[in-house]
Amino acid sequence: SAGDGTSSKGDTKDGGAKAEKTLKLAFNQQPNHPQFIALDAMGERLKQRTAGKYDIEVFPNETLGTQKDTVELVKAGTIEMSMVAAPLMESFNKDFIVFNLPFTFDSQEHQRKTTNDPAIVSELYSSLDSQGLRVLGSFHGGVRNMYTSKKPINTPADMKGLKIRVIESDTNVEMMKLMGGSPAPMGMGEVYTAIQSGVLDGAENNELTYANVKHAEVAKFYSYTRHLMLPDYLLINPKVLDAMPEDVRKIFLEEIAVAVEEEGQLWGQEIPRSKALAEKAGAQFNEVDAASFTSLIAPLTQQKLDNDKIRGIHAKVRAAAK
Amino acid sequence: MEAAALAGLVLVGGIAVLLLIGAPISVAVGLSSTLAMFVVVGFDNGALTAAQQMFRGINSFALLAIPFFVLAGVIMSQGGIALQLINAGKVLVGRVPGSLPQTTVAANTLFGAVSGSSIAAAAAIGTTMGPLEAKEGYNKNFSAAVNVASAPGGMLVPPSNLMIVYSLVSGSSVAALFVAGYLPGLLWAVACSAVVYLYVRRHPELRETQRVGLREGARVLLIALPSLLLIAVVIVGILAGFFTATESAAIAVFYSAIQSAFYRTIKLRDVPGILLESTKITAVVMFLIAVSTIMGFVLSFSKIPELVSDAMFGFSENPVVLLLLIAVILLIVGCFMDATPAVLIFTPIFLPIVTSFGIDPIHFGIMMIFNLSIGTITPPVGTVLFVGAKVSGQPIEGIVRQLMPFLAALTICLIIVIFTPGLSLWLPELFGLMP
Amino acid sequence: MTAVKNVLDRVLGWCCIVLFAALVLDVGWQVFARQVLDAPSGWSEELAKYLFIWLGLLGGAWVFGERGHVAADLAVQRMPEKVQRVTAVLVQFATLMFAALTLIWGGYRVVHLTWDQTLTGLPVNVGWMYLALPISGVITAFYAIYHTISISKGDEVPIDLEAETALS
Ligand code: NA
Ligand code: NA
Numbered sequence: 001s002a003g004d005g006t007s008s009k010g011d012t013k014d015g016g017a018k019a020e021k022t023l024k025l026a027f028n029q030q031p032n033h034p035q036f037i038a039l040d041a042m043g044e045r046l047k048q049r050t051a052g053k054y055d056i057e058v059f060p061n062e063t064l065g066t067q068k069d070t071v072e073l074v075k076a077g078t079i080e081m082s083m084v085a086a087p088l089m090e091s092f093n094k095d096f097i098v099f100n101l102p103f104t105f106d107s108q109e110h111q112r113k114t115t116n117d118p119a120i121v122s123e124l125y126s127s128l129d130s131q132g133l134r135v136l137g138s139f140h141g142g143v144r145n146m147y148t149s150k151k152p153i154n155t156p157a158d159m160k161g162l163k164i165r166v167i168e169s170d171t172n173v174e175m176m177k178l179m180g181g182s183p184a185p186m187g188m189g190e191v192y193t194a195i196q197s198g199v200l201d202g203a204e205n206n207e208l209t210y211a212n213v214k215h216a217e218v219a220k221f222y223s224y225t226r227h228l229m230l231p232d233y234l235l236i237n238p239k240v241l242d243a244m245p246e247d248v249r250k251i252f253l254e255e256i257a258v259a260v261e262e263e264g265q266l267w268g269q270e271i272p273r274s275k276a277l278a279e280k281a282g283a284q285f286n287e288v289d290a291a292s293f294t295s296l297i298a299p300l301t302q303q304k305l306d307n308d309k310i311r312g313i314h315a316k317v318r319a320a321a322k
Numbered sequence: 323m324e325a326a327a328l329a330g331l332v333l334v335g336g337i338a339v340l341l342l343i344g345a346p347i348s349v350a351v352g353l354s355s356t357l358a359m360f361v362v363v364g365f366d367n368g369a370l371t372a373a374q375q376m377f378r379g380i381n382s383f384a385l386l387a388i389p390f391f392v393l394a395g396v397i398m399s400q401g402g403i404a405l406q407l408i409n410a411g412k413v414l415v416g417r418v419p420g421s422l423p424q425t426t427v428a429a430n431t432l433f434g435a436v437s438g439s440s441i442a443a444a445a446a447i448g449t450t451m452g453p454l455e456a457k458e459g460y461n462k463n464f465s466a467a468v469n470v471a472s473a474p475g476g477m478l479v480p481p482s483n484l485m486i487v488y489s490l491v492s493g494s495s496v497a498a499l500f501v502a503g504y505l506p507g508l509l510w511a512v513a514c515s516a517v518v519y520l521y522v523r524r525h526p527e528l529r530e531t532q533r534v535g536l537r538e539g540a541r542v543l544l545i546a547l548p549s550l551l552l553i554a555v556v557i558v559g560i561l562a563g564f565f566t567a568t569e570s571a572a573i574a575v576f577y578s579a580i581q582s583a584f585y586r587t588i589k590l591r592d593v594p595g596i597l598l599e600s601t602k603i604t605a606v607v608m609f610l611i612a613v614s615t616i617m618g619f620v621l622s623f624s625k626i627p628e629l630v631s632d633a634m635f636g637f638s639e640n641p642v643v644l645l646l647l648i649a650v651i652l653l654i655v656g657c658f659m660d661a662t663p664a665v666l667i668f669t670p671i672f673l674p675i676v677t678s679f680g681i682d683p684i685h686f687g688i689m690m691i692f693n694l695s696i697g698t699i700t701p702p703v704g705t706v707l708f709v710g711a712k713v714s715g716q717p718i719e720g721i722v723r724q725l726m727p728f729l730a731a732l733t734i735c736l737i738i739v740i741f742t743p744g745l746s747l748w749l750p751e752l753f754g755l756m757p
Numbered sequence: 758m759t760a761v762k763n764v765l766d767r768v769l770g771w772c773c774i775v776l777f778a779a780l781v782l783d784v785g786w787q788v789f790a791r792q793v794l795d796a797p798s799g800w801s802e803e804l805a806k807y808l809f810i811w812l813g814l815l816g817g818a819w820v821f822g823e824r825g826h827v828a829a830d831l832a833v834q835r836m837p838e839k840v841q842r843v844t845a846v847l848v849q850f851a852t853l854m855f856a857a858l859t860l861i862w863g864g865y866r867v868v869h870l871t872w873d874q875t876l877t878g879l880p881v882n883v884g885w886m887y888l889a890l891p892i893s894g895v896i897t898a899f900y901a902i903y904h905t906i907s908i909s910k911g912d913e914v915p916i917d918l919e920a921e922t923a924l925s
Contacts, residue, residue, distance in 0.1 A: 343844040344830030373863030605816030
């Protein structure tokens, strides 16, 4: 029925019969994104394994709103799930900062294992249950690097005076200052024109987004500072999870674990393709003096770990690094 | 009945009934969309989601350009800028036979290029030019028709609030849209000018010219220079990266305010009234945007655009036929509805269809704005037509008769704009604004 | 009731004037800070957005008082005066419904939902921003009731074309 916030309709991509419950999932990027592909495929498997009872419908391209809007929709129960960038969760519980600090993860592998390890994350991920939010799984969201329009970045000195777009979060603003740049928090939609016209000197993001939003056309120097590796969280309203029959919930959680693995693999395959795409648009990739950036940003991580709970989580994550 | 179909019925039926009994468009769209929201997400969350979407619709830095361009337009229509632009227009086209109506066309286009509002243009230019033309023996209905026909060019020549609204619903770049509007805007002016030319040829007694001497011309242009410079400030500022569209709008406000203070056309005690007048226009636009966002959510949530596009593709798969069909629908819509709500309501429905056969969103936006700008001068409901009639003191029927050749010419131009993508896309590509 | 409306009109009008003036100064400051001082201001953009939202929602409510929202009332204009009074009252009822359901009830629910979320760059929570919705709704509802009474009593014309705002 419509009244419980879960619509009983929903057409499926395979054109088969309609599922009894279609879980609506909001997503802000294009359907060619690894996360979309993995989640869409997960919906197919869920439908098969529940004999057509459950399905997932992914709404790409921000059609249901920005990530912040869709979190509210999940809390209210209008939609069931949403995929959001990790820094957004800091406005609900400050402890979520722990995975958003520089040099927390050594590799994609390390990130995937630790941020999906119940022994490390279960308390954090269910800390917002009373508000109608739970993190179901942590997906790889790429490694963020600097890209600029005028010259490549090699050392922190090259960053001096450059206006760089950052995510709208205090941590990112502080981090950019430490790296030597001048941070400009701005919505993603305005960045292309801002760089093109010179309002900004650059931005920072992973290779996929860099190629997908065609920023390579206006900022061709992509420098591997590797300053951040942020996860993306798949959120669900815990009431939806509770309402699932035991067997369905088991299948559902198993398939999420599969989707997390698959997304990681897709991401790896996507990087060379994105780099080639960006190079065709004129991009040049270069390595940087990593040690000097590390020493600049390292204090931020220690300063932001300001309570025992997150210090504990951080220690476990670092211990798992080889 | 399926939830999606029921939601569609509530939405379309609700809007139709409420518009028919004369409800404000924002109430018609807002209430119907909220009721449709109850159908798709349930009673408990429907109101919450509707309220949240309203907020989402206006929570945008890009939209901030609107109150500023509105304010700049209000300041300019009270200041002495219109007169300067008319004088500049005379210098430009004074040697052409029928120079007064040609000056109206030029001045309206220039005013549109500084102010963003075609209503302000029609009011300011029409008030000054009407009596001058009457003195030279022009038919008053014809003079009013020239003013009405040439004023909407202001929505195609940047800055343009309608373009900002379109960029919001379509997700395309404001800077690219702004630049894309120049050539179609110029085409609009040329079409009006051509109709005036043909009219004057049939009326030899009206072949007056207003030759302005070299020295006088230079003096007039020098006086008008600050106003003309604003055109450059807005667009060069955006292109060269000194500021964003929103900031350029703020610059336009300060620029025109300082200018008006300098010429003493606006006094300090006029300021609250100017701000209140601007609030009115801004708030009406924002309410429309807010409620259209609720509608947009209901549409995507229940996949109604897909249903509409299936139906349209069932009608024909030929892009030419479909584009013409959309143009005709928008011309009919324009007869009854102002351009801003029409852009908000129809973009989410038509844009996915046209992009599916390769039409660029920037090109479609210019096509839609051109299309709906024609609507602002067509009876029975035409905002620019009404303002033009009011300042001329002539009856609408009389003006409409003189307007017919202009409408014919503009419709031909519309077809040219639709089928010549380069007209819209060449400049933004040249400036590297097309991602 | 007319006295209340007159006071409300004035207070609301001045609120809008002040909000608009603050908005102009804030964005002016932003351009100045970035271009002249070369020190982009972190809070001015957020503040501008929220001033703008309050301006739009309070201003929108005020325009309901003026009966200034754009309508497409062509069909009704051709109707006899008696029919116009009935439709005009229905229109005010629809406005009241919209204010009550969407702005007041929906707005209240969103405020409640977001009361403990923090905002980047500003010392207030998200709920404060959404609060503009129910407040705008209460004012709009008052105006709708006022107009319903005035139209039924014959104190107001059923269609007020002069009041409608032109946008193009
Ligand atoms: Na304009
Ligand atoms: Na019309």
